[in-house]
Amino acid sequence: MKRVSRHYSAWSLLRARLQGAGYWRPLWTGRALQPAYDVVVVGAGGHGLATAYHLAKDHGIKRVAVLEKRLVGYGNVGRNTTIVRSNYLLPENHYFYEDALRRYEGLGRELNYNIMYSPRGVVDLALSDDDFPVLARRGNALRLAGIDAELMDLPALEKFVPALGPRRSRRFTIAGALVQHRGGTVRHDAVAWGYARAATALGVDIIEDCEVTGLHTAGGSATAVQTSRGEVKAGAVVFATAGHTGLVGNMLGVPLPIETHLLQAMVTEPVKPLLDTVLVYVAPGHAESYISQSDRGGIVLGGHIDGFPSYTREGAWHRLEDVVQASVELLPQVGQLKLLRHWAGTNDMTMDGSPIIDRVKYDNVFLNAGWCYGGFKAIPASGAACARMVATGITPDLIRAYRLSRFATGHLLDEPGYGPYPVKL
Amino acid sequence: MSRSLIPALDCPFCGSRPLEEFLFRKTLPNAGEGHFEAVYLRVDSAEQSVEEWQHVGGCRAWLMVRRNPSTGEVLEVLL
Numbered sequence: 128m129k130r131v132s133r134h135y136s137a138w139s140l141l142r143a144r145l146q147g148a149g150y151w152r153p154l155w156t157g158r159a160l161q162p163a164y165d166v167v168v169v170g171a172g173g174h175g176l177a178t179a180y181h182l183a184k185d186h187g188i189k190r191v192a193v194l195e196k197r198l199v200g201y202g203n204v205g206r207n208t209t210i211v212r213s214n215y216l217l218p219e220n221h222y223f224y225e226d227a228l229r230r231y232e233g234l235g236r237e238l239n240y241n242i243m244y245s246p247r248g249v250v251d252l253a254l255s256d257d258d259f260p261v262l263a264r265r266g267n268a269l270r271l272a273g274i275d276a277e278l279m280d281l282p283a284l285e286k287f288v289p290a291l292g293p294r295r296s297r298r299f300t301i302a303g304a305l306v307q308h309r310g311g312t313v314r315h316d317a318v319a320w321g322y323a324r325a326a327t328a329l330g331v332d333i334i335e336d337c338e339v340t341g342l343h344t345a346g347g348s349a350t351a352v353q354t355s356r357g358e359v360k361a362g363a364v365v366f367a368t369a370g371h372t373g374l375v376g377n378m379l380g381v382p383l384p385i386e387t388h389l390l391q392a393m394v395t396e397p398v399k400p401l402l403d404t405v406l407v408y409v410a411p412g413h414a415e416s417y418i419s420q421s422d423r424g425g426i427v428l429g430g431h432i433d434g435f436p437s438y439t440r441e442g443a444w445h446r447l448e449d450v451v452q453a454s455v456e457l458l459p460q461v462g463q464l465k466l467l468r469h470w471a472g473t474n475d476m477t478m479d480g481s482p483i484i485d486r487v488k489y490d491n492v493f494l495n496a497g498w499c500y501g502g503f504k505a506i507p508a509s510g511a512a513c514a515r516m517v518a519t520g521i522t523p524d525l526i527r528a529y530r531l532s533r534f535a536t537g538h539l540l541d542e543p544g545y546g547p548y549p550v551k552l
Numbered sequence: 553m554s555r556s557l558i559p560a561l562d563c564p565f566c567g568s569r570p571l572e573e574f575l576f577r578k579t580l581p582n583a584g585e586g587h588f589e590a591v592y593l594r595v596d597s598a599e600q601s602v603e604e605w606q607h608v609g610g611c612r613a614w615l616m617v618r619r620n621p622s623t624g625e626v627l628e629v630l631l
Contacts (some may be wrong), residue, residue, distance in 0.1 A: 373596025382583035382593040387621070435576035436601050439624045444559050445572040478592045534592040547591050550576065 132324050135239050154324040155199065155333045163360035164192045164332075166517060167352055168367055169339045169375075171195035173204035173503060174495050175367035176322035176333075177510020178517070183329035185511065186518035191331045194354060196338040200319030202370050206472035207503040208392050208417060208429040210405050212249040212310030213274055216265045217542050219528035220481060223508055225274050226525055230507030231313055240321030242313050243422070249310030250288060252408035252457075253302040262305035269307070277306045290402050296459040299411055311405060312419060318506060341378060342492070349492045363491040363517050370473035371438070372496035381488050384478040384534045385497055386549055388432040389471040391442035391450065395464040397424030406457070413453040414446075414551075418461075426461050428454050432474060432500070434550040442471035474499060476549030481540035484513050485522075485531040493517055494531065499549070562629050565611045573609030580604055580616070598622045 132152045133139055143150040166182055168175045171193045182188045195201075211231050213224035235242045253259045259278075266276040280303045285292050291301060323333055334356075341353035342364065351360045366375045376383040398420075405419040414431030421427050430450035433443045447469065455462040477483060477497035482505065487494045495513045498505065512526045522530070528540055545551045560568045580602045583593035598621060605615045618628040 373594065374598055377596060382589070382595050384592045384594065385596070386579065386594050387596060435603065435605075435619075436579060436596070436621045437624060438598055438622045441624065443571055445570065535588055548578070 132328070135241075154320050155327040157335075158332050160334050160337065160354075160356055160359065161190070161192070161332065163190070165190040165362040166192075166365065167359060167361035167363070168193045168365045169352070170202070170367040170369075171199045171319075171323065171333055171335065172202045172367060172369070173200075173318055173322065173506035174369065174498070174509050174513070175365070176319060176326055177506050178365055178367055178495060178513045179331045179333075180322050180326040180329065181511045181514030182518060183326060183331050185514060188518060189330050191326075192359065193326070193331060193333045194337045194339055194352070194359070195333070195335045198335050199323050199333060200316055203472040203474065203498075203502055204319045204506070205316050206392065206470055207315055208419065208427050209312045209315045209421075209503070210249065210310070210417065210419065211244075211313050211504040212307050212405075213504075214249065214251065214265065214269055214276060214305070214307045214310065215542060216268055217540055218268070218272065219540055220542055221269060221272055221274055223512075223525050223529075224501070224504060225272070226511075227505050227508035228309060230511070231504075232309070234313075234318070234321070234507055238321040238325045240317060240324060242317045242321055244313050245311045245422075246309045247311040247419075248287070248404040249307045250284070250404045250406050251305040252406060253304060254299050254408060254410065256302050259302055262303075266305045275307055275309055277308065279304045279306055288402070288404050288406070290458060290460070291406075294459055298456040306404075312421075313503075315503060318503075322506075322510070344489060347490055349489045363493065365493045365495060365513065365517055367495040367513075369475040369496050369498040369502055372475045372494065375494070375496075379488050379492070383483075383494075383496075383531075385483075386436050386476045387438060387473050388434065388476045388549055389437045389440065389442050390429070390432045390474045390500060391446055391469065391471045392427065392429040393447065393450065393466050393469040394421065394425040394427045395461065396467050397421075398426070398464065399424065401426070401460065402458075408453075408457060410453040410456050413449050413456075416450055416453040416457075418454055418458065425467060426454075426464060432476065432549065433471075438473055440471050440473060442469070474502075478534060478547040478549070479539040479541040480543040480545065480549070482509070482529050483531050484509065484516065484526045484529045487531060561605070561615075561617065561626060563607050563610060563613065563615065564629065564631050565613055566607065569607070569610055573607060574615075575606050575608045577604040577606060600627070
């Protein structure tokens with residue numbers, strides 16, 4: 128077995144410079160798949176890796192495996208628009224996402240890996256006077272919960288985001304904004320790599336190219352998972368497969384309140400600094416859109432889901448057009464840019480827009496799923512809470528509202544307000 | 553353009569129309585007999601999805617669309 132990656136510091140950078148290319152080591156090593164584990168986590172994305180990391184670190188569970196069908200970080204942890212924030216209206220959501228944001232603030236230090244957390248501010252725009260009270264209500268709810276939120280009128284906003292200064296070619300007026308200053312962006316791949324590296328250092332096995340195809344059970348418990356590399360005994364199984372959880376539901380024989388939709392994102396060619404915040408807005412006649420500028424200079428654009436089930440990871444053209452139109456209507460100055468890359472991820476869309484972290488069907492099978500558009504920003508909180516649930520058997524207060532039975536009992540967390548559909552009708 | 557982008561659907565009344573005229577409503581069949589199953593639960597499939605759509609931007613007909621969600625291919629559009 129290769130030795131794990133070294134501790135990173137200014138000192139290690141200096142030593143690497145002197146020692147040359149041989150200094151750096153793989154971030155996670157390729158230990159062979161063992162025949163039995165205490166916990167098998169399915170899916171080496173953000174949530175799976177964070178869950179495995181916290182199982183090993185907080186609960187001392189040493190025999191943990193993360194089985195991944197493809198590669199570490201192949202799925203949505205590498206396909207999102209890197210935005211982190213906790214400015215949700217519903218208490219169950221804003222406390223949970225605030226826990227995630229607080230963990231993100233210290234995550235670079237905790238993992239000893241630079242995740243490039245940039246608290247540049249998330250700006251929710253009000254495009255009419257009618258939007259203002261809605262944002263004020265959300266801001267008040269956040270401030271009552273001890274989460275930072277600032278309501279800005281137009282002069283203050285133009286000072287805070289100079290790119291939103293008056294332009295004749297903008298199609299609509301801007302009234303103001305609700306700003307969360309601690310929100311911002313995090314280097315998404317670094318989160319996956321950092322968790323993978325830290326988990327490996329704690330003895331977690333990360334097995335890539337290993338697809339889970341079935342579950343062996345006996346008397347209401349899972350005993351093993353069937354994989355493309357043979358049977359693996361498991362004391363507990365966690366499915367952290369958001370984007371393909373509907374298919375896990377098929378495998379378990381449990382219909383879930385989840386549809387799988389595509390969410391697109393795109394980035395333009397790099398330009399000089401234009402935008403040092405994240406803009407979120409609903410332009411008239413368009414779905415919700417968000418714009419930020421990456422450290423490399425590309426303008427990152429994202430929008431609403433495509434609106435029908437798909438596993439293709441190829442976005443629909445009309446949605447791309449909608450996102451681009453909305454961005455040009457808000458920031459006419461980006462209209463001349465070329466799109467450099469465009470991609471899509473498969474999203475678990477639940478019927479109330481909130482996630483599911485719960486036991487499912489068997490007493491030792493757990494589901495960490497249904498992340499809708501909020502998966503990336505939830506990773507640190509989801510990993511810690513899910514690990515605690517698996518290790519202790521007790522559901523932490525923070526995720527009690529995310530139980531699967533809420534759909535049957537009517538305790539929905541309908542943050543987007545679309546009713547029992549992932550898309551606004 | 554790849555066919556998996558499904559830029560259009562064939563409406564039985566209106567012919568081939570751009571996708572944004574149509575609205576996906578839900579997958580079929582229902583996951584069970586009761587109201588809860590019909591409203592909240594979904595039967596997912598990677599190979600074949602039978603779906604209820606409406607041509608909201610056209611004749612407003614309710615359509616049954618059979619698609620392959622893994623390739624994006626539209627197999628059938630029925631009234």
